[in-house]
Amino acid sequence: MSLSIRNLKKSYVEPGGRRLPILNVDSFDIADAEQVVLIGSSGGGKTTLLNVIAGVTTADSGQVVIDGTDVTKLPEAGRDRFRALRIGYVFQTFNLLPAFTALENVLLGMSFGGRKADRPHARELLKRVGLEHRLDHRPAKLSVGEQQRVAVARALANRPSLLLADEPTANVDTANQENVLKLIREACTENGVSLMMVTHSQDVASQFDRIETLSDFNKPEAAE
Amino acid sequence: MNLLAIAFKSLKQRALSSSLTALSVALGIMLVVSVLVVNSVVDNTFNQKSVGVSLLIGPRGSDLGNVLSAVYRIGKPAENLPWRVLTEDLPNAAKRIGGVKDASDIIDWAIPMTMGDVTQEGSFPVLGTTPKYFKMEYASGKKFQKKGELPVNSFDAIIGSQVARENGWDISSQFSLIHGGADGHVHDEKFTVVGLLAPTGTANDRTVFVNIEGFFLISGHEKPPEDAISRLREFGYEVTPEQEAVIREAAGGHDHHDHAGHDHGAHAPHPIPDDLKEVSFILVRTKSSTASIMLAGELNEGMRAQAVNPIIVISRLMKLFVGNTRKLLLFLTALIVVVAGIGIFVSIYNSMSDRKREIAIMRALGASRVTVFSIILGESLLLCLGGGILGLLMGHGLVVVAAPLIESQAGIMVNPWSFDVMELVLFPILIGMATLVGFLPGLTAYRTDVADSLND
Ligand SMILES: Nc1ncnc2c1ncn2[C@@H]1O[C@H](COP(=O)(O)OP(=O)(O)OP(=O)(O)O)[C@@H](O)[C@H]1O
Ligand SMILES: [Mg+2]
Numbered sequence: 001m002s003l004s005i006r007n008l009k010k011s012y013v014e015p016g017g018r019r020l021p022i023l024n025v026d027s028f029d030i031a032d033a034e035q036v037v038l039i040g041s042s043g044g045g046k047t048t049l050l051n052v053i054a055g056v057t058t059a060d061s062g063q064v065v066i067d068g069t070d071v072t073k074l075p076e077a078g079r080d081r082f083r084a085l086r087i088g089y090v091f092q093t094f095n096l097l098p099a100f101t102a103l104e105n106v107l108l109g110m111s112f113g114g115r116k117a118d119r120p121h122a123r124e125l126l127k128r129v130g131l132e133h134r135l136d137h138r139p140a141k142l143s144v145g146e147q148q149r150v151a152v153a154r155a156l157a158n159r160p161s162l163l164l165a166d167e168p169t170a171n172v173d174t175a176n177q178e179n180v181l182k183l184i185r186e187a188c189t190e191n192g193v194s195l196m197m198v199t200h201s202q203d204v205a206s207q208f209d210r211i212e213t214l215s216d217f218n219k220p221e222a223a224e
Numbered sequence: 225m226n227l228l229a230i231a232f233k234s235l236k237q238r239a240l241s242s243s244l245t246a247l248s249v250a251l252g253i254m255l256v257v258s259v260l261v262v263n264s265v266v267d268n269t270f271n272q273k274s275v276g277v278s279l280l281i282g283p284r285g286s287d288l289g290n291v292l293s294a295v296y297r298i299g300k301p302a303e304n305l306p307w308r309v310l311t312e313d314l315p316n317a318a319k320r321i322g323g324v325k326d327a328s329d330i331i332d333w334a335i336p337m338t339m340g341d342v343t344q345e346g347s348f349p350v351l352g353t354t355p356k357y358f359k360m361e362y363a364s365g366k367k368f369q370k371k372g373e374l375p376v377n378s379f380d381a382i383i384g385s386q387v388a389r390e391n392g393w394d395i396s397s398q399f400s401l402i403h404g405g406a407d408g409h410v411h412d413e414k415f416t417v418v419g420l421l422a423p424t425g426t427a428n429d430r431t432v433f434v435n436i437e438g439f440f441l442i443s444g445h446e447k448p449p450e451d452a453i454s455r456l457r458e459f460g461y462e463v464t465p466e467q468e469a470v471i472r473e474a475a476g477g478h479d480h481h482d483h484a485g486h487d488h489g490a491h492a493p494h495p496i497p498d499d500l501k502e503v504s505f506i507l508v509r510t511k512s513s514t515a516s517i518m519l520a521g522e523l524n525e526g527m528r529a530q531a532v533n534p535i536i537v538i539s540r541l542m543k544l545f546v547g548n549t550r551k552l553l554l555f556l557t558a559l560i561v562v563v564a565g566i567g568i569f570v571s572i573y574n575s576m577s578d579r580k581r582e583i584a585i586m587r588a589l590g591a592s593r594v595t596v597f598s599i600i601l602g603e604s605l606l607l608c609l610g611g612g613i614l615g616l617l618m619g620h621g622l623v624v625v626a627a628p629l630i631e632s633q634a635g636i637m638v639n640p641w642s643f644d645v646m647e648l649v650l651f652p653i654l655i656g657m658a659t660l661v662g663f664l665p666g667l668t669a670y671r672t673d674v675a676d677s678l679n680d
Contacts, residue, residue: 047679056588056674077592084590091678097582099237104225111225112590158590 003030003053003162003194008062010045010052011220021220022048023059028217030162035188035195037205040214046198049214050164053196054089055079067161084113088155088193090184092167095151096139102126102150103135109157118157125153129183145176152180156187163188165197169204177204227595231602234582238575245564245571246611252561253615253650254622259553260644261623262630266546276361278516279508280534281309281523287532288541293339294505295534297349297427300340300404304502305529306459310336311498313529314506317522321515330515335360336503338439340404341411343432348387350401350432352439358382360509362424371395372419378438382419384429393417399432401442411442440496452500459528463499470497561657568607569661572600576668583669584677597670604662605655612654616647 010023022045030036040046051057053064055071056079063070066086071079083089088109096105106122126135129149139147148168155163165184169177181204188195197208205211225233235242282290283303292298314334315327324330338352355374361367372395375382383393393399397417403409415434423429439445447455449472456463463471474497508531510516516533523531583596591599620641627639 048675051675051678054588056584056678077594080587080590080592080595082590083588087590089588091585091588094581095585097585099233099582104233107225108230108586109589111230112586112592112595117225154589 002032002067003028003196004063004065005029005053006063006065008052008064009060010048010057011060023052023218024220024222025049025062025218028212030194030196033188033192033194034210035185035208036197036210036212037208038196038198038212038214039200039205040218042200044214045218045220046214047166049218050089050166050196050198053162054087054164055083081113085115085158086161088158088160088163090148090151090155090163090165090168092170093144095154096142096147098139101136101138102131102142102146105139105150106154106157109154113158115158122153122157125156126150128187129153130179143176145172145180148172148176148180149183152184152187156191156193159191160193163193163195163197165195167198167200170200177201181207227598228602228606231599231606234579234599235603235606238571241571241575242607245568246607246614248564248567249561249608249611249654250615250618252557252564253612253654254618255557255560256554256650257616257619257644257647258622258626259550259557260646261619261642263550263554264642264644265630265639266550267542276363276509277507277534278510278513279520279523279531281305281314281506281508281529281531282504284528284530287530287537290505290530290532291534291537291541294337294507295427295538297339297351297431301504304338304340304504305506306456306461307336307498307501307503308456308459308461309527309529310334310503310506312461313523313527314508317525317527318519320522321518330511330519332509332511333360334509335507336436337505337507338436338502339504341401341442342404343387343391344400344402344410346387346391347402348384348391348430348432350381350434350439352434352436354436357433357507358421360507362426362428366424368424368428369422370419371422372417374419375433375435375438377418378435378441379413379415380418380438381415381432381434382421383417383433384421384431385423386429387432388417388420395420413442437496440501447500447502449500456499467499471499474500564611565608565657565661568604568658569664572604572607572662572665573668576600576665579669580672580677583672584674587672587674588678593670596672597666600666600669601659601662604665605658608654608658608661609651612650616650 005025005028008023008025009021011019011021014020038046048057052059053066053071055074059072062072064072066082069082071082074082097108100108103122103126106125107117107119110117110122123132123135126132129152131146131149131153134142134146139150142150148171152168155165163184168184169180172180184195184197187193199205277295280290280294282294283301283305285302289299289302293301314331318324318327318330321330333356335354335357337357339349341350342348343350355376358368358370358374370382372382373380387393391399395417398414399417400414401411403411421428452471453463453468508519510519520531520533523529586596586599
């Protein structure tokens with residue numbers, strides 16, 4: 001599984017009507033099973049980039065090719081389906097649906113791709129993140145660190161080929177931060193999943209072989 | 225997890241608001257169901273099928289009054305008719321129809337009824353009739369079932385089920401009658417219950433039946449001979465001197481009758497001449513409906529009585545009065561359901577602003593716009609249908625509780641499990657309502673911008 005981005009442009013239209021360019025990436029690639037950490041200043045467009053890759057935001061132009069499929073060419077429903085089947089996404093906070101237990105949240109991760117829900121797999125994933133005793137707890141009854149671990153388990157539930165993680169450890173204490181991070185990296189390694197993870201933590205970033213700074217390959221000012 | 229399961233979990237998350245809105249639907253549906261049940265009961269009671277009679281002959285005046293009095297035992301007959309209506313006018317009218325040689329060619333039976341008195345206890349109407357009355361079908365295909373005997377002797381009575389229950393009467397109970405005339409005195413004669421009728425769900429349940437011959441023997445029911453003769457002439461009958469003599473002689477003997485020393489039940493005391501007898505109504509069953517129309521035409525021509533088809537009168541009553549009341553009731557209860565639907569709308573719609581992020585998460589997990597729309601619609605469907613089913617059960621439950629009350633108050637038998645087909649129509653309506661109610665919140669979900677909502 002690989003990701004390659006070409007000539008990607010994304011801008012927001014400000015309330016005044018002025019275009020505000022956020023992304024302008026000539027070329028960016030992640031190889032199969034590669035783990036990349038993305039750092040950069042706040043407001044630089046990291047989340048926007050992940051959203052474009054995940055297909056929840058549309059780019060203005062350019063290509064985002066995942067495993068040979070240019071997701072920017074897909075219609076919205078096609079992107080939804082692609083995301084359901086191939087991409088895992090972990091956000092900074094509030095990842096979980098409050099109405100559902102930990103196990104159900106993980107099952108939700110496989111509910112929208114049209115595949116059969118694989119309960120043993122969901123249990124196995126939760127066991128892997130050390131939550132086998134918390135299966136039937138609702139998010140409100142879980143600590144923030146536990147919630148993030150459930151979110152990681154859920155992001156892996158559909159056996160994705162690309163895992164996007166947007167500051168998954170930002171709200172977690174140091175001990176748990178290590179825990180969650182280790183989990184993400186191990187799961188990706190074991191399953192050959194490519195990982196793109198955003199972080200603000202130098203500690204976290206330093207553990208990765210490949211560290212990318214957004215401003216190094218993103219030149220929005222050159223987009224005018 | 226399928227979409228309905230997801231919708232259900234979301235509802236459970238808002239358990240209080242969900243159960244309250246579902247309950248409001250349930251209450252609305254409960255009322256609709258009870259109106260429908262009561263409706264079908266009223267329908268069956270006043271319905272054409274309840275009357276095994278093709279013509280009702282009674283005093284001129286209000287045909288509706290005649291039907292209410294004769295069939296439903298509501299109110300008293302305006303006046304009585306001479307016996308000759310039964311023995312002369314009816315067969316003569318039949319014979320005037322072309323091609324009819326004998327009255328029995330077109331008439332199955334004609335049953336006389338006298339009414340006016342009520343029981344002293346419970347004020348149940350007392351109806352004097354012949355045993356033939358109990359052989360007819362009181363509703364289509366339904367015959368009277370009884371315990372004990374028919375009233376063949378003069379002071380015998382068979383009583384309807386409600387009379388038995390409310391007055392606590394059984395076979396061999398004795399009772400007195402209150403005279404139906406202006407004075408309302410209690411008759412001296414004591415009647416004895418010899419039979420009990422099984423419940424019929426008709427006015428017969430609250431009627432006391434006595435032998436018509438016995439009815440005439442009650443003191444005060446005979447007319448003074450002068451009255452009888454002048455009344456016959458009023459009705460346009462010829463009264464020959466010989467007939468006059470018979471009337472005077474019989475009346476004279478009867479006048480000095482001393483009840484105290486007699487055992488009325490053991491033997492029929494004096495044969496009463498027909499011209500001293502009167503009849504309140506005559507129930508006629510013709511062999512065909514055309515015969516009944518023609519016979520009614522002949523009877524109404526020039527006679528001081530009138531013949532009506534009770535079915536026509538009843539359906540007119542149903543249309544005019546009961547029908548509109550029913551429509552109004554149904555409309556009002558439907559309005560309650562609509563209000564409940566608006567409640568569901570408000571509940572779901574209000575929750576939407578808090579759920580933007582949840583929807584965005586589902587979208588990020590790969591749920592399409594249509595999927596999140598369907599989940600919201602599913603919530604509204606579950607609330608409407610769940611409330612609907614609960615309401616259906618509650619409605620029938622209400623009728624179960626109310627049935628004995630209705631029966632004792634209105635004399636109408638209610639089968640709480642009688643299922644109105646309209647209840648099946650409720651479900652497509654509820655589904656339609658759920659769709660309508662869930663549409664706008666669903667659209668909000670459909671339009672939720674994932675990236676924006678994730679960043680919030
Ligand atoms: N829907 C939007 N409309 C207009 N501007 C937006 C929208 N979403 C994001 N932006 C702007 O785009 C820029 C990039 O935002 P983004 O969230 O991608 O930054 P980021 O690198 O993830 O920042 P942080 O590290 O703080 O999370 C910001 O200036 C932000 O205000
Ligand atoms: Mg961000």
